[in-house]
Amino acid sequence: MRSPRERPQNMVHHTMATSSTSASSASSKISPMKSTFLRRVSTALIVGTLAACSTPPAPSPSLPEASAPPGAVALPLDTAPLPPPLTQPKSRWIAVRWAELPGFAEDALHEAWNAWIRSCERPAPPFGTLCGEVRRLIIASADEQRAWLVASLQPYRVETTDGNAEGLLTAYYEPLLDAARQPGNGFTVPIHRAPAGLDAHRPWYTRQQIDTLPEAQAALQGRAIAWLREPLDALLLHIQGSGRLRIAEADASVSLVRVAYAGTNGQPYQSPGRWLLDQGLVRDASWPGIRAWTAANPQRSHELLWSNPRYVFFREEPLSTLDAGPRGAQGVPLTPGRSIAVDRQSIPYGTPVWLASPGPQAPLQRMVLAQDTGSAILGAVRADFFTGSGPEAGEVAGRLKQSLRLWALWPRQTPLP
Incomplete structure (x- = not known):
């Protein structure tokens, strides 16, 4: 059983699926992109596997596999010395190599870019200076977007203050x-x-x-x-x-x-x-x-x-577009499959986050944006995953409760606010 998770700002969270007369x-x-996402996650919930969001690109032969953890791809641009840890009121951030992020070479980043463009409507101060580049890269290839991420951002593994990097992923949606x-x-x-x-x-x-x-x-x-x-x-x-x-x-x-x-x-x-x-x-x-x-x-x-x-x-x-979600606590519309709610004392609003949740119901490895919060979304490694609107989204949200790891993607050489 998954307990409801109520939200104090803009939205209230829950995990209970519903069937509507509509x-x-x-x-x-449901928009084509959202419908595809829901089909894939729904299939994963039933059979325990998740279809990839796009055909994975073949690894570049120039990438040195030997320096990467098992199953990861090392990136030649990621060679700068790692910065010291950063601290938030409820979490500690440990700098890591991009190769630590599961599935980083396979994510359909253009979907995450849509959510990031929305965050740029009300950017957090460290990200405002990057929004021009983010907008320019909306038409770039996934490889170009990945290269820019590696050059511009530093991934930090999010942990509790006592060093635990494991947490909980649940989901929420917008009923019809x-x-x-x-x-x-x-x-x-x-x-x-x-x-x-x-x-x-x-x-x-x-x-x-x-x-x-x-x-x-x-x-x-x-x-x-x-x-x-x-x-x-x-x-x-x-x-x-x-x-x-x-x-x-x-x-x-x-x-x-x-x-x-x-x-x-x-x-x-x-x-x-x-x-x-x-x-x-x-x-x-x-x-x-x-x-x-x-x-x-x-x-x-x-x-x-x-x-x-x-x-x-x-x-x-009014509903301006059918595929846009409600506004989260950051004040921007949520994007199905690419927006999460977090504890804002662990991860600031507007932060790009790498999310890895191995299952058992729906394995997820992707970039998301921290755009919402909830009164029961508490703790360093805690996220609520926005699945969209309507019965299909509710079916996915109602089943999702599994382990989680998070990496905050922070501008290089920028302190926490």
């Missing part, structure tokens, strides 16, 4: 749900804008109080963005912190919009799945397991919902 619609809106602009015809569960006067520094009513107290309901009167069919769908949206809604409008048209994180009631997050396990009510606390228990115990569904006192408020946003 599954066929969602599949039709049917909704209505007005209540009725089975749509009874509101998704709310933040109430007037909400103070981020003062706790507001709990989820149970919002459902039961007239004064809390009065404060939210007229604040509904849309209405969902199921309380569990609303809970899923609250846990993820962002989603896409296919909204039936009053004129019978259908709008596709995003609802993005706009704040919380300031109450602590508690995992409903963990509540079920602690009560001894289930052995399977996956999202299908939670739905099955709720269907079998409808009279106790409020207990499950109220076990999490945190309530999330949203704002409605």
